[in-house]
Amino acid sequence: QKEVEQNSGPLSVPEGAIASLNCTYSDRGSQSFFWYRQYSGKSPELIMSIYSNGDKEDGRFTAQLNKASQYVSLLIRDSQPSDSATYLCAVRESGGSNYKLTFGKGTLLTVNP
Amino acid sequence: GAGVSQSPSNKVTEKGKDVELRCDPISGHTALYWYRQSLGQGLEFLIYFQGNSAPDKSGLPSDRFSAERTGGSVSTLTIQRTQQEDSAVYLCASSLVSAGELFFGEGSRLTVL
Numbered sequence: 001q002k003e004v005e006q007n008s009g010p011l012s013v014p015e016g017a018i019a020s021l022n023c024t025y026s027d028r029g030s031q032s033f034f035w036y037r038q039y040s041g042k043s044p045e046l047i048m049s050i051y052s053n054g055d056k057e058d059g060r061f062t063a064q065l066n067k068a069s070q071y072v073s074l075l076i077r078d079s080q081p082s083d084s085a086t087y088l089c090a091v092r093e094s095g096g097s098n099y100k101l102t103f104g105k106g107t108l109l110t111v112n113p
Numbered sequence: 114g115a116g117v118s119q120s121p122s123n124k125v126t127e128k129g130k131d132v133e134l135r136c137d138p139i140s141g142h143t144a145l146y147w148y149r150q151s152l153g154q155g156l157e158f159l160i161y162f163q164g165n166s167a168p169d170k171s172g173l174p175s176d177r178f179s180a181e182r183t184g185g186s187v188s189t190l191t192i193q194r195t196q197q198e199d200s201a202v203y204l205c206a207s208s209l210v211s212a213g214e215l216f217f218g219e220g221s222r223l224t225v226l
């Protein structure tokens with residue numbers, strides 16, 4: 001059973017601070033990792049993907065990957081109230097089921113004005 | 114349409130009744146997924162369709178659940194003899210290729226009384 005673990009939160013940060021979201025996964029062969037944002041009552045929306053060890057930056061978002069530690073993180077700089085949402089970590093399975101994404105339960109982030 | 118379309122957006126039914134949920138993927142997308150999201154839970158994989166290949170039904174929780182995809186486009190998820198534990202948001206996603214980015218619909222919220 002492939003597992004993806006996230007701290008459920010809630011994580012509360014003040015506006016302008018850095019929010020740090022973490023994720024660990026069990027499938028050592030996984031090569032593709034994703035962060036989705038889900039506003040309350042809405043569908044998940046892809047915000048970042050990462051495939052190689054290290055950091056990947058896109059605007060205020062930075063994804064970090066460490067395959068040896070089976071760890072993925074998402075940093076949100078200069079957090080805004082509009083960033084308040086649930087953030088889902090997703091890992092693409094390795095092997096013959098590589099079409100399948102396994103999701104964590106999500107971390108609820110609240111950014112306080 | 115521009116995105117993945119799902120209907121109905123909300124469905125309230127009585128225990129024991131059958132329900133059908135519909136998904137219209139993005140035009141040209143060959144891969145189609147159904148996921149289920151229960152309160153406080155992550156996205157649970159249900160079924161995957163890719164072109165004319167046999168679907169991966171490994172995530173269907175019981176034989177009361179079935180799905181089909183006609184003409185490689187629209188998909189219907191059917192739940193027979195609904196139970197209260199079936200209450201959840203059923204999300205459909207499509208992808209241009211088998212291991213590509215998933216685009217989600219807004220979901221069908223099912224409530225079984």
